[in-house]
Structures are given as C-alpha cells and as structure tokens.
Amino acid sequence: MATTIAPVPPRTGRRVPRIALGKQSRSDTFTAWLFIAPAALGFAVFFLYPTLRGIYLSFTEYSLFGAPQFVGLDNFAAIADDALFWNSMKVTLWYVVLNIGFQTTIALGLAVLMHRLTKSGIIRGSILLPFLVANVIVALVWFWMLDYQIGIVNTMLGWVGIDPVAFFGSENWAIPTIAFVNVWRHMGYTALLIFAGLQTIPTTVYEAAAVDGATEVQTFRKITLPLLRPVLVLVLIITVTGSFQVFDTVAVTTKGGPINATRVIQVYIVERAFGRSDFGYAAALSVILFIILAVVAYAQNKWLRGGESDLA
Amino acid sequence: MTTITVKRRRDSKRAVAETKPRKPLSAGRVVAWIVLWAFILLTVFPFFWMIRTGLSNGRSLAANSGSFLPADFTWGAFKRVLGFGTVAEAQAEGGSGASINFWLYLRNSFIVSTVATAGQVFFSAMAAYAFSRLEWRGRDKMFALFLTALLVPPIFTALPNFLTIKSLGLLNTLPGIILPSFFMTPFAVYFLRQFFLGIPKEIDEAARLDGASHFLTFRRIILPMSTAPVVTLGILQFIASWNDYFWPLLIGQTESSRVLTVALGVFRSQTPQGTPDWAGLMAATLVAAVPILIIYGIFGRRIVNSIGFSGIK
Known part of the structure; x- marks a missing residue:
C-alpha cells in the first residue's frame, strides 16, 4: 500500500516510513472491521448462523413449541421410508430434466441465431423481458392462458381440431406444463448468457472455417460447441441449481396437486415445516436437498470439464 | 462496466464492417x-x-x-x-x-424493495472496499467464507431465518421481510469487489497521501468512480426483491405486511x-x-x- 511510495513528505513528523508500515496496517485492521461490520453482522446472523442451525435442527424434533429435542439420525431414517419424499424427488427430477433439457436446447439455438443474424438491442431486450417479471406473474398469466375451458391455448387447439388439454389439472401434464412455463421465463435469460459466451470466441476461428468451406452445421458442431463448453457448464450449474428449487410457480398454480403430481421437494419442505409444524423433519429434507445440489454442481463441473477451455 | 462498454464498441464496429457487403438472404x-x-x-x-x-x-x-x-x-x-x-x-x-388493498401492497413492495436494496448495496460496497483496498489479517479467508454463502440454497437458510425473525418479534412486519437482505448479499459483495479491484490503486493512494481518511476515500473517490456498477447492482437487486415470493410469503402473512407478489397469490385463490x-x-x-x-x-x-x-x- 502507501508504504511502497517511500518519500513521504515529512509533514506529519511521525510518519517515518518503517514505523508507518506497522502503524498503518494496524490501523487498517481497525478500519477494515469498521467497514465490514454491517455486512459481517448480516452474514453472521442471516447466512452463517442459519446454515449451522439448519444442520443442527435436522438432528432434532422441533414443533416450534418448547425446545428442539435431539433425536440423532431419526429424521433421516424416517425420510428414507417416506413415500411422499421419494415421490417429491421423482417429481422434482422429472421437472429438472424437462426444464433444463428444453431450456438449454432452446437457449442455445436462440443464442446462435442471434449471434449469426443480428446485434439488435431490441431483440435482445424483448427476449429478456419474461425473466424480469415475477415468477408469480408469469405463473398466473400462463395459468390463465392454459385454462381448460376458456384459455386461449385450448381455444387455439380447438381451431385445429385438438381436444382441450387439462394442462394444470391432469397428473401427466402438470409437471411438463410447469416446466414449460419456466422454460418460457428463463429461455431468453439463458440465451443471453450463452450469447455472451459466444462473443468470446474469436471471429478468426470462424473466418478460417469459412475459408476451408465448412458448412453451418459443421461449424456449429466442430467449433461453436467445443469452444462454448466452459460457458455451457457454468450456465448449466446455475440453471440446474435453480431448477431444483422450483417453488413459486407450483405454489400459485397447482399447490402440489393434482394428488401429488407436482409436490416438488421445496413445496414438500414448506408443507412439512409450516403445514405440519415439523421443523426438524423439514430441516433434514433441506439438508438432503443441499447435499444433492452440491453433488450435482460438483459432478457437472468435473464431468464436463468446466474449468478447461479448448481454445488453445 | 468499463470492460462491457469497450466490448460493445468493438462489436458495433464489427457489425458495421459486416453489414457493408450485405449478405444475400439465403x-x-x-x-x-x-x-x-x-x-x-x-x-x-x-x-x-x-x-x-x-x-x-x-x-x-x-x-x-x-x-x-x-x-x-x-x-x-x-x-x-x-x-x-x-x-x-x-x-x-x-x-x-x-376490497383489495392494492395500494397498500404496492406501498409495501416499494418499501421492502427500496430499503433492502439501499442497505444491501451500501453495506456491501463498504465491505467490498475493505476486501479490495485495506490490508488486514484474515481478509482473504473472510472473503472466501462470504462466498461460500453463495452455495447455500435459499430454502436452507429460510427455515432457521424464519425462527430468528420470529424470536425477534418481527413476524408479519416489513422489517422482518427486509432484514435478512438488508446488510449484505454475497453476490453484491462479490460483484462490487470485482469492480473496485479494477480501479487503479494509485488514485486512492494519492488521496490517502493528501490526508484523506479511508471513509472519505470511499465516499469521494471509490463510490463516485463506480457509479455505473453500483447503479446496475441496485437495479438488479431491486428487481429481485420486487419479484421475491417465497420469503415474504413466510414472513408477511397479514394484510398490513403483505407485498404484491403474495397478494397476487391470495387474489388468485x-x-x-x-x-x-x-x-x-x-x-x-x-x-x-x-x-x-x-x-x-x-x-x-x-x-x-x-x-x-x-x-x-
């Protein structure tokens, strides 16, 4: 820091460089703690403490009244035998597969299209629009558009002679529908993430490919995809982690039903905690979700070699 | 932000070069x-x-x-x-x-988003200053610790935080909704530190040699020089806070503490x-x-x- 600039004007007599080093760093520590105090308080109270407390609660039975009773691994043992838990895992996974599969494919396509066709800010801007609107709003609009009786989508299906579909009301369609709604909300955002990655690929590579007579498909498969891999891995880690935590859309539309068809893990956690005042059990469920997310993120990064680039 | 503007300029130049010999519409x-x-x-x-x-x-x-x-x-x-x-x-x-107290929910949403964003951006900026400009023991470890919070899913902290807000007696109040994101978010600290690191150190060292305190340097040099990222962060966090449903749903159940997103859910029912x-x-x-x-x-x-x-x- 300041000590590297040796000839300090001796205006303040005590600032002899060598002593200043010790003095300054000591006063820096004090100042640093002043600067960091509010953030550190917030971090300690609302991030660190609840994380530790959440882990502790998962080993207890706690109904919000009285003190948590330590029960060891009982919650986890109960979860292993809990059909509703396994159902929620199945439903959540099915949602994640559909959501991420379609979202990533569509976003990749959109990003490449934008990259090849246009730099228009209007197009980029409108494609991002759904992402900026609240989940709740998006869910409600589609809930209305996909209404069984008078929704516009079923009306349009009727025009081409297709029977109305109970998008939110049937067990088979509910999860694909919710996955679709969130694909709609996130595809533009994901496309822009990928688009930003595409711009880091040097144009010289494409020019060379064009000179060699490569087709669009070849260029995409042999150049774009490999060079985009680190970006795609990052995008996948962000979106998959988010996808596992789907809640808002379900909460305002199907609320877990019909029957258990959309009772995703986060909905189940909230139901256990607040519906049945079973905080210990809910905490154990969140620990499991946390572990799953960590493993998935780690595996994605490792298998897809997210850290390395092929641009050498 | 600077890197982005530079990139954009280069792009537009390339765009011009590309459009001149207009590609035939195949x-x-x-x-x-x-x-x-x-x-x-x-x-x-x-x-x-x-x-x-x-x-x-x-x-x-x-x-x-x-x-x-x-x-x-x-x-x-x-x-x-x-x-x-x-x-x-x-x-x-x-x-x-x-009757739908729409104006009340609108007001609540405004208060929550504005206060949470203002507090979070300011305090995170202070922390980012300490992480990027001050030399102190344990700095990098502390920063790494802050970043680990990015990995913890919101649902995980939400349940214990609900208990904290409850024992603070802030259930069904706006401060209860605001508090957890008022002091910092890991993303905000990380985002701002990145930008502060990009500001040449010579500039604020000169100010320090002229006798400016760290607080003055922060307020008069670092903050004004990073208006763009601070505003961007503020906008992003305001939108996130405005759109949030899960946390306010847990905390703000009464009429007087209900925000818009929660109210829409009730309206739908x-x-x-x-x-x-x-x-x-x-x-x-x-x-x-x-x-x-x-x-x-x-x-x-x-x-x-x-x-x-x-x-x-």
Missing part, C-alpha cells in the same frame, strides 16, 4: 429469421394477452375466448383492482367485490363465480409488473449488458 437465413421471430412472438404474446384480458369484462371472457380484442371493452378490471369502482360494478363484471376473476387478476398482474417494466424501459441496455457479466465472470 433460404437458410430466411428460415433462421422466421424461427427467431416466432420465439419473439412467443415471448411477447402473453404480455399482450395480459393487457387484452385486463381490459375485458370478466363475464364476457368465456363467450369470446378466441377473440384477440378485449371482450366487451371496459376499464372495470383496473378500476376494481385500484379500488375506484363500487362493489356492485365489480360483481357485475365478475369480480368478488371484496379467490374464486367469486367458481372461477378466478381473470380480468381482475390480469389487470392486477399488469399493475404489479408496471414498475419493473418502467425500470426496464429506462435501464434496458444496462440490464441486458449486465447479464453476460454476472453470469460468466
């Missing part, structure tokens, strides 16, 4: 354009449908489900959402007639005629989205450009 390019426009239409259509339905008479929706124009045009839905219509008027157009009041619901979602749309209209380019940054770096 069949492939036509198809590509059609696909792109189809997706844009898919993106925009639901917004149109919100407006169309919001301007309809709820009772006429069923008979005109396929019409692209408002069914039996009326401002009634907006009136009953904003509390200007009478109960009889509302019921005549398919509303429940129950009311089914006056066996079905929800679609026209009123769409009018309400539109009004709830308007502040975000205005922000997007003003800061659109900034928001779009921030995406590459926050996602990739």
Whole structure:
C-alpha cells in the first residue's frame, strides 16, 4: 500500500516510513472491521448462523413449541421410508430434466441465431423481458392462458381440431406444463448468457472455417460447441441449481396437486415445516436437498470439464 | 462496466464492417429469421394477452375466448383492482367485490424493495472496499467464507431465518421481510469487489497521501468512480426483491405486511363465480409488473449488458 511510495513528505513528523508500515496496517485492521461490520453482522446472523442451525435442527424434533429435542439420525431414517419424499424427488427430477433439457436446447439455438443474424438491442431486450417479471406473474398469466375451458391455448387447439388439454389439472401434464412455463421465463435469460459466451470466441476461428468451406452445421458442431463448453457448464450449474428449487410457480398454480403430481421437494419442505409444524423433519429434507445440489454442481463441473477451455 | 462498454464498441464496429457487403438472404437465413421471430412472438404474446384480458369484462371472457380484442371493452378490471369502482360494478363484471388493498401492497413492495436494496448495496460496497483496498489479517479467508454463502440454497437458510425473525418479534412486519437482505448479499459483495479491484490503486493512494481518511476515500473517490456498477447492482437487486415470493410469503402473512407478489397469490385463490376473476387478476398482474417494466424501459441496455457479466465472470 502507501508504504511502497517511500518519500513521504515529512509533514506529519511521525510518519517515518518503517514505523508507518506497522502503524498503518494496524490501523487498517481497525478500519477494515469498521467497514465490514454491517455486512459481517448480516452474514453472521442471516447466512452463517442459519446454515449451522439448519444442520443442527435436522438432528432434532422441533414443533416450534418448547425446545428442539435431539433425536440423532431419526429424521433421516424416517425420510428414507417416506413415500411422499421419494415421490417429491421423482417429481422434482422429472421437472429438472424437462426444464433444463428444453431450456438449454432452446437457449442455445436462440443464442446462435442471434449471434449469426443480428446485434439488435431490441431483440435482445424483448427476449429478456419474461425473466424480469415475477415468477408469480408469469405463473398466473400462463395459468390463465392454459385454462381448460376458456384459455386461449385450448381455444387455439380447438381451431385445429385438438381436444382441450387439462394442462394444470391432469397428473401427466402438470409437471411438463410447469416446466414449460419456466422454460418460457428463463429461455431468453439463458440465451443471453450463452450469447455472451459466444462473443468470446474469436471471429478468426470462424473466418478460417469459412475459408476451408465448412458448412453451418459443421461449424456449429466442430467449433461453436467445443469452444462454448466452459460457458455451457457454468450456465448449466446455475440453471440446474435453480431448477431444483422450483417453488413459486407450483405454489400459485397447482399447490402440489393434482394428488401429488407436482409436490416438488421445496413445496414438500414448506408443507412439512409450516403445514405440519415439523421443523426438524423439514430441516433434514433441506439438508438432503443441499447435499444433492452440491453433488450435482460438483459432478457437472468435473464431468464436463468446466474449468478447461479448448481454445488453445 | 468499463470492460462491457469497450466490448460493445468493438462489436458495433464489427457489425458495421459486416453489414457493408450485405449478405444475400439465403433460404437458410430466411428460415433462421422466421424461427427467431416466432420465439419473439412467443415471448411477447402473453404480455399482450395480459393487457387484452385486463381490459375485458370478466363475464364476457368465456363467450369470446378466441377473440384477440378485449371482450366487451371496459376499464372495470383496473378500476376494481385500484379500488375506484363500487362493489356492485365489480360483481357485475365478475369480480368478488371484496376490497383489495392494492395500494397498500404496492406501498409495501416499494418499501421492502427500496430499503433492502439501499442497505444491501451500501453495506456491501463498504465491505467490498475493505476486501479490495485495506490490508488486514484474515481478509482473504473472510472473503472466501462470504462466498461460500453463495452455495447455500435459499430454502436452507429460510427455515432457521424464519425462527430468528420470529424470536425477534418481527413476524408479519416489513422489517422482518427486509432484514435478512438488508446488510449484505454475497453476490453484491462479490460483484462490487470485482469492480473496485479494477480501479487503479494509485488514485486512492494519492488521496490517502493528501490526508484523506479511508471513509472519505470511499465516499469521494471509490463510490463516485463506480457509479455505473453500483447503479446496475441496485437495479438488479431491486428487481429481485420486487419479484421475491417465497420469503415474504413466510414472513408477511397479514394484510398490513403483505407485498404484491403474495397478494397476487391470495387474489388468485379467490374464486367469486367458481372461477378466478381473470380480468381482475390480469389487470392486477399488469399493475404489479408496471414498475419493473418502467425500470426496464429506462435501464434496458444496462440490464441486458449486465447479464453476460454476472453470469460468466
């Protein structure tokens, strides 16, 4: 820091460089703690403490009244035998597969299209629009558009002679529908993430490919995809982690039903905690979700070699 | 932000170079354009449908489900959402007639988002200053610890935080909703530290040699020099806070502490005629989205450009 600039004007007599080093760093520590105090308080109270407390609660039975009773691994043992838990895992996974599969494919396509066709800010801007609107709003609009009786989508299906579909009301369609709604909300955002990655690929590579007579498909498969891999891995880690935590859309539309068809893990956690005042059990469920997310993120990064680039 | 502007300039230059010898419209390019426009239409259509339905008479929706124009045009839905219509008027157009304190929820959402964003950005900036400009023991370890919080899923901290807010006696209050994101978010600290690191140290060292305190340096040099990222971060966090549903749903259940997103969920559950009041619901979602749309209209380019940054770096 300041000590590297040796000839300090001796205006303040005590600032002899060598002593200043010790003095300054000591006063820096004090100042640093002043600067960091509010953030550190917030971090300690609302991030660190609840994380530790959440882990502790998962080993207890706690109904919000009285003190948590330590029960060891009982919650986890109960979860292993809990059909509703396994159902929620199945439903959540099915949602994640559909959501991420379609979202990533569509976003990749959109990003490449934008990259090849246009730099228009209007197009980029409108494609991002759904992402900026609240989940709740998006869910409600589609809930209305996909209404069984008078929704516009079923009306349009009727025009081409297709029977109305109970998008939110049937067990088979509910999860694909919710996955679709969130694909709609996130595809533009994901496309822009990928688009930003595409711009880091040097144009010289494409020019060379064009000179060699490569087709669009070849260029995409042999150049774009490999060079985009680190970006795609990052995008996948962000979106998959988010996808596992789907809640808002379900909460305002199907609320877990019909029957258990959309009772995703986060909905189940909230139901256990607040519906049945079973905080210990809910905490154990969140620990499991946390572990799953960590493993998935780690595996994605490792298998897809997210850290390395092929641009050498 | 500087890196982004530089990149954009280079892009536009390249764009100019590309468009000069205009590429012939091959069949492939036509198809590509059609696909792109189809997706844009898919993106925009639901917004149109919100407006169309919001301007309809709820009772006429069923008979005109396929019409692209408002069914039996009326401002009634907006009136009953904003509390200007009478109960009889509302019921005549398919509303429940129950009063919706829309202005109250709007005010609550504004208070929550504004206060949370202001506190979070300012305190995170202070922390980012300490992490990027001050030499102190344990700095890097502390920063690493802050960053680990990024990995913890929100649901995980939400349950214990609910207990904390409860024992602070802040359940069903706006401060209870605001508090957890008031002091910092790991993302904000990380985002701002990145920018502060990019400001040449010589500048604030010069100020320090002139006798400026760290606080003065922070306020007069670092903050003004990073207006762009601070504003960008503020916008992003305001939008996130405005759109948040899960946390306010847990904390703000009473009328006086309800924010817009939660209120919309409640509104949807009311089914006056066996079905929800679609026209009123769409009018309400539109009004709830308007502040975000205005922000997007003003800061659109900034928001779009921030995406590459926050996602990739």
